[in-house]
Amino acid sequence: SSGINAEYGDPFSRSLSIHRNLKNKKITCFEAFAHFLKGNVGSGFLSIPYALSLAGLGLGPPLLVVVAAVSLYCMILLVDCADKLQKRHDLKDLGYGDVVELAFQDYFHNDGRVGRRIVDGYLVVTQIGVCSIYFILISENIKAVVENYYPDFVINLKVYIVVVLVFIMLTSFIWSMKTLAILSMLGNISIFTGITLVLAYVLLHMDWKEDTSDLIIGRVRSLPIFLGMAIYSFEGIGLNLPLRSEMLEPEKFPYV
Numbered sequence: 001s002s003g004i005n006a007e008y009g010d011p012f013s014r015s016l017s018i019h020r021n022l023k024n025k026k027i028t029c030f031e032a033f034a035h036f037l038k039g040n041v042g043s044g045f046l047s048i049p050y051a052l053s054l055a056g057l058g059l060g061p062p063l064l065v066v067v068a069a070v071s072l073y074c075m076i077l078l079v080d081c082a083d084k085l086q087k088r089h090d091l092k093d094l095g096y097g098d099v100v101e102l103a104f105q106d107y108f109h110n111d112g113r114v115g116r117r118i119v120d121g122y123l124v125v126t127q128i129g130v131c132s133i134y135f136i137l138i139s140e141n142i143k144a145v146v147e148n149y150y151p152d153f154v155i156n157l158k159v160y161i162v163v164v165l166v167f168i169m170l171t172s173f174i175w176s177m178k179t180l181a182i183l184s185m186l187g188n189i190s191i192f193t194g195i196t197l198v199l200a201y202v203l204l205h206m207d208w209k210e211d212t213s214d215l216i217i218g219r220v221r222s223l224p225i226f227l228g229m230a231i232y233s234f235e236g237i238g239l240n241l242p243l244r245s246e247m248l249e250p251e252k253f254p255y256v
Helices: 011-021 029-040 048-055 060-089 096-107 113-149 157-171 177-205 220-233 235-246 250-255
Strands: none
Touching: 029 177, 029 235, 029 250, 048 060, 048 220, 060 096, 060 220, 060 235, 060 250, 096 113, 113 157, 113 235, 177 235, 235 250
């Protein structure tokens, strides 16, 4: 199991160890739930209505349930795998790279470094993609609000993206999950408030006499797009192991 913890000399794990030592408090189950909910209910979740319109109301919801079930199963499987490897090698707080490296060592009888690099690379690419979408989404919404109240104030979207990037970079200096839990809670409240207002507006202004039979059956050629958007909406799988390692009672993570 060399290369897994800081004491074995791996720079990546050593930096994680320093990172963890700087954190003062572990998070409660409720705070972990707030983080996990915020990680899943985001820009991907807001795209679900459009995704359902592509697959149709007859096929879309069942497929969405299947995707959700598979995602949940993979999350639980990942945590179980980490638990078994921690007990077998007498380690704790394993990251994604740690889990795949140990799994390769145990079952494929190699050092597992290739697997670690592949997983770490996928995590970086995934987070870059998610954050890029968030930057654009936040910037477009801010631009729409500003131009609604100040029609003469029109500037390029890229300027908004740069301004948003600065604020996001500042929040990245907050290493305490305990502190970030407050931001996650505020984010969850804002998102669900927005969703409630949108649903209320739609229900009040919907033409219930309009023929919606064409919405029941979607387009087969649009199913890959639907599946991609559905999978993206459950983007919180990247939070599993980091959140679990920061919990006061990590054994209760499956309940979260």
